[in-house]
Amino acid sequence: MILATRRDILRTGAALGTLLLVRPVMAKPADMEAAIRAFTGTAPINSGKVELVLPALVENGNSVPLTVNVAHWMEPNDYMKTIAIFNEKNPQPNVAIFHLTPRAGRATVSTRIRLGDSQKLTAIAQLSDGSFWSDEAEVIVTLPACAES
Amino acid sequence: MARTLINVPPTAKRGEVIEIKTLISHPMETGFRTGPDGALIPRDIIHRFVCTYNGEEIFSADLFPAITANPFITFTTVATESGELALSWTDDKGQTQTETAKITVE
Numbered sequence: 001m002i003l004a005t006r007r008d009i010l011r012t013g014a015a016l017g018t019l020l021l022v023r024p025v026m027a028k029p030a031d032m033e034a035a036i037r038a039f040t041g042t043a044p045i046n047s048g049k050v051e052l053v054l055p056a057l058v059e060n061g062n063s064v065p066l067t068v069n070v071a072h073w074m075e076p077n078d079y080m081k082t083i084a085i086f087n088e089k090n091p092q093p094n095v096a097i098f099h100l101t102p103r104a105g106r107a108t109v110s111t112r113i114r115l116g117d118s119q120k121l122t123a124i125a126q127l128s129d130g131s132f133w134s135d136e137a138e139v140i141v142t143l144p145a146c147a148e149s
Numbered sequence: 150m151a152r153t154l155i156n157v158p159p160t161a162k163r164g165e166v167i168e169i170k171t172l173i174s175h176p177m178e179t180g181f182r183t184g185p186d187g188a189l190i191p192r193d194i195i196h197r198f199v200c201t202y203n204g205e206e207i208f209s210a211d212l213f214p215a216i217t218a219n220p221f222i223t224f225t226t227v228a229t230e231s232g233e234l235a236l237s238w239t240d241d242k243g244q245t246q247t248e249t250a251k252i253t254v255e
Contacts, residue, residue, distance in 0.1 A: 063217045090215050091181045097211040103227055104208060105166035110223035114179075114215050146181065 029120075032086045035093035036124060039084050040132050045124060050135040052085075052123040061115040061145040066095075070107035070125045070133070074100075080107035082126040089119040091146075114145040151175055155236060157250040161228035169200065169208075172221045173238050173246070179214035195220055197239040203232040228254045 036045075053067040070080045079102045085095035098109045107125070118140045125133045156170040173195065180192025192214065200208040208224045220238075231254045237247040 087215060091179070092213055092215065094213040095215040096213060098224070099209045099211075100224070101207050103202065103205070103229070104225050105227040106225045108223075108225055109210075110221075111210075112217040112221050114217055146179075 029088045032088045032093040032122065035086050036084075036122065039086075039097075039124060040126075043130065043132055045132045045134050047134055049133040050083075050123050050125045052121060052135040052137045054121060054137045054139050056138070056140065058115060058139055058141045060143050061117075061141040063112050064115050064139070064141075065110065066113050066121075067108065067110040068098075068123045068125070068135075072107055072125075072127060074102050074104055074107060076102045077128070079104075079128050080125055081128045083107075083109055084124050084126075085113075086122045086124070087113075087115070087119055088121075089117040090114065091116065095121070115139060115141045116144050116146050117141060118144075151238075151246060153236075153238075153246070153248050155248055155250050157234055157252055159251070160253045160255060163228060163230075163254050165228045166225050167228050167252075168223060168225050169234065170221070170223045171198075171200075171236055172219060174219050175238070175240065177214070177216060177218045177220060181214065193241045195238045195240045198222060199237050200224070200226075201235045202226060203230065204235075228252065230254055 049071050051069040058064050068083050072080045080100055083098045086093050087095055095113055120136055120138050122134055122136050151174045154172040158167050161167050175195050178190055178193040182190050184190045194214055196212050198210040199206060207226050210222060234250045235247055237245055239245045
């Protein structure tokens with residue numbers, strides 16, 4: 001009885017090769033879930049209030065403009081406290097965490113980020129009463145950041 | 150440490166919400182790239198940004214490698230009184246750069 005033919009061996013070799021070619025540094029969507037859980041704990045995350053603004057199609061992943069608006073007033077005792085932004089497929093799931101105070105006047109923050117691949121981004125806002133609100137945005141990146149390495 | 154661009158309106162009405170735009174030149178080396186010798190280039194990013202208004206902290210940010218080189222941040226504040234805004238950036242090498250901008254509130 002022949003245990004493995006030449007054809008079988010070639011086949012396993014090819015399969016192993018493709019496994020090794022998969023980029024090892026990219027985070028998985030599960031990492032984003034874990035990072036979000038690390039931020040929110042066990043509290044429920046509501047959808048609404050938050051608006052995550054990103055271009056739907058990005059030509060250069062090295063610089064992607066991002067804006068987060070939260071529709072919530074900024075009163076001394078009732079305000080938007082923290083905005084955290086997470087990604088699915090960059091090497092790390094965190095993007096940025098912004099801490100606001102009632103003196104912000106408006107809950108709006110903008111920055112520019114890097115994207116390593118087409119992916120989904122999540123913004124989570126924490127109000128001063130401890131509740132969490134979120135929004136998501138899908139982005140298609142034609143030339144990802146880190147493409148040169 | 151580095152060149153900065155800070156855009157704060159020089160004058161504002163009391164109670165007006167003003168927008169502050171900031172940019173600092175910094176490579177924001179992610180720590181995931183390899184150099185010419187194949188070794189990883191150590192991470193060097195600005196990981197902390199703080200803005201104070203007459204000494205009181207009004208805004209801060211924790212930044213990660215996913216922020217672009219030359220990080221650009223825009224945020225808002227209520228113009229309460231004339232004074233000084235101090236913006237400071239801290240990077241992985243422990244360097245902190247602080248820049249100030251004056252504002253006159255009528």
